[in-house]
Amino acid sequence: MKRWGLMGLLALVACGPDDASDKGAQSRVCPNVIAGALSEPVSTRQVGAPLQMEEDGRQRVIIRYRNMGVRAQGRVEQVGGQVTATFRTTPAVAARMSLQEQRALLAEDPLVESIELDQTWHALAAATAPAPTLLTALTRGANPNELTAGLRKVQANEVWDLDGDGLPDPGRPTGAGVRVCVIDSGLDLEHPELMDAVVAGRDLLDDDDTPSDFSGSHGWGTGHGTHVAGIIAARPGHGGQGTPALQPTGLMGVAPGAELVIARVLDLYGSTHMSFVLAAVEYCAEQGAKVVSLSLGGGVATKTTLEVFEAARAQGMLVVAASGNYAVQAVDYPASDPNVLAVGALDAYDRRANFSSGGRGLALMAPGVDVLSTFPRGQGAFSTVDVQGTQPTSRSLLYGPIENRWGKLVDCGFGDSLDSCKGSTCSGFIAYVRHGKVPTDFAMVNVMKQGARAVIFGNARPEGGVDILSMPRRGQWVPAVTITQAGGTVLNRMLGELARVSMVRADYTYMSGTSMATPYVSGVAALLFSAYPAATPDQVKHALLSSAKDLGPAGYDEDYGHGLVQARLALETLAAMP
Structure with missing residues (x-):
């Protein structure tokens, strides 16, 4: 599960000028620059x-x-x-x-x-998740190229793009006329992919009608809600800034015609109290929402929560929630509520993600690893790592500096000590760190103190992929990226060579978590309600469950639930119901 809290104050030092090289060579600690996270101010x-x-x-x-x-x-x-x-x-x-x-x-x-x-509840985006390579994460399809692999995997385009031209066909269900309530961190309300989709909004924290994920002098929040909303309802042909993975038209949501109701309950660091969520559920009903998307959790059921979610179902709303990112056989709350549909996360190969919680009550699975979607404008970044012309697939760390750096590639092991970087120099270098032994920020502080001007994290897991990592929101950091295990194997043979880490700002980013899987199911539910406005939540739920693509052992199981949600098959199932 993604933890949005920060480390305490670290009075740490990092690289100084070239004339400190001798001292750095002896102690491997360079003077004069602060590195690390800062505690959050009271304000x-x-x-x-x-x-x-x-x-x-x-x-x-x-x-x-x-x-x-x-x-x-x-x-x-x-x-x-x-x-x-x-x-x-x-x-x-x-x-x-x-x-x-x-x-x-x-x-x-x-x-x-x-x-x-x-209770305190949290956003459910994973801090570390294995991600497929770029070529498997995205699909180069029809023109305009706005259909991501996740969208195709859940068959959304097979509902509204029968002629295969990559655009919604006239008269097909696109979510039009259906309100989906996204209870999350708010939104970048000016994002070009989403600004035409929002029809109502409420900020439960600030008690106003502007559910923005931006807070004055404190800057942007997590971007979590913007990412979730884009998976559901990003508009065709409204591309944002800077993404080499997409054409200028951007990407498209599962239900590109759905109307979004935005209820902000998560603070700038992804936390909330359950009372805000329950009040938001009632607000969703007031606004006529048919689907509620909850990419958050972390609590336990109470009499109050049970009654609110039961009332939501009785009022005609289907509530969809993330199963949790604890990698345990116990579905998180509120996904485990009897009136809520619990969703787990799959990787690109239809395997349960290593972070995704399962267990009794898990209903459906959807793509949740390395998901590309909308992000607050200019806050996302796309990275390139280049060592002597070799460019392994990489992802920039969320919330890190968006800068370009170069230097000698130095092996820093696991970054678990102040002498981990063999051959470091205070004049600067690019650190290669094998991720997984110590926390990301701890490793970064260690290698920064030894003179690193950028960090490349390699995935040490045998299944490969790129980790989606994040950095503390405040403090002094250097640019950092993650690469695949295969890329790390190549770089291990190129230590000592000149390495370049380059980044471009974008209105999109990759994230992983059951938070990302949940809006795929919410979007598919919107398609079904769009085709059959009189359908009840129970009818839509039955269609979703009975048509899912079976994964794992035959039939229902606690690792995959009923399987991968399938929009076209669910629509056909709903059409055949009396």
Whole structure:
């Protein structure tokens, strides 16, 4: 699972001027430059980063009332609590209150049924995920070339592109008329692929109607919601900036005609409280959404959550959620809720991704490894690694510097110590690090202190692929990329040669996680509702499950659920239902 938190303050030093080379050669530590992550300032945490115990000593809780919550809000405020949400589909309110005095007073109220912790939930994009090479990750198809391999794998184009020209055919189901509610980190509302798709939005954190993933002086958030939304509904022919993997027209979503309702609940670092998510689900229903896409989780079921998701189904919404990125046989919540459809992640070879959680309740699988989609404008990057004309497939690290660097290629092993870079020099070099033994940021700090001006991470797993890694959001870092194991084998024979790491800014990026698999299923569900507006969530769910491509052992299993979602077959199944 992607953890959006940061390291503590690191007072670390890195490369200095050339005249420090002798000292660097002796100690392998170069002077005079700071390297590493910085702790987040208080002002940034107040924008988001919800805590179990907040800085004013209050705790976020959900208070359940008997008698449908009559007097609930007034009673909480009477004892000094601050109500943050009042729910309509369950007799409860969310509030901030002191842990002792105010909570004790409410507990004495005979109308109070229970007081629950307002759990912290997180985005479910994986920090490290094996990715296929560029040639298998993308499909060079018809003109315009906007159909990614993931879109084809779930048969979306077989629903709306019967003539095979790469564009939606007139009259075919594209998601038109169907509202999909994306409960996530908000959006780059000006992204050219998405700006025409959004029909309504709400920022539950800032309590306004502008669900942007940008927050003034604090800058961009995670980009998670923009990536998810593009998988669902990126518009044809609206390409953004700078991507060598795509033509200028960009890419297309699974349901390129769907209408997006955006509910921002994740803060700048990908965290939220479950009360914001539950309030967002009710907002989705208000806005007439037929599908709710939840690429987040991390909690456990409570009476309040069960009632909200049951009400969502009764109101005609199909809720789709990520199974989790813990690589365990236990589906995360809310995906494990009985009224939610749980989705796991596949790699390019239809294997369960090594991070994807399975277990009882897993319903469907969809592409979730090295998924190319929209990203806040100019915040994505496409990288090239070149050593004597050899260019292995690479991916830039999320949130890292977008810069070009060159220098001698130096073997830094696992980057697990301050003497790991053999032949380092404080005049600068490109570090080659075998990823996996120590955390990414720890390895980067070690090699930066030895003089690295850029870092190339190699995948050490035998199955190959490119890891999708991320860096802490603040601090002093050098550009970094990941490459395949095969690429690393080649570079191992070229140590000491001149290496170049180049990057270009883009409005797109690659991400991995069950977060990325979930919107594929959400988009397919939108296609079905588009074709049959009167269909119920249960009918659409049945069509999705019964038509899925069986993977793993025959029939349902806890590693793959019912299998890979298939849009065309699901549509045919729904058409045949009475």
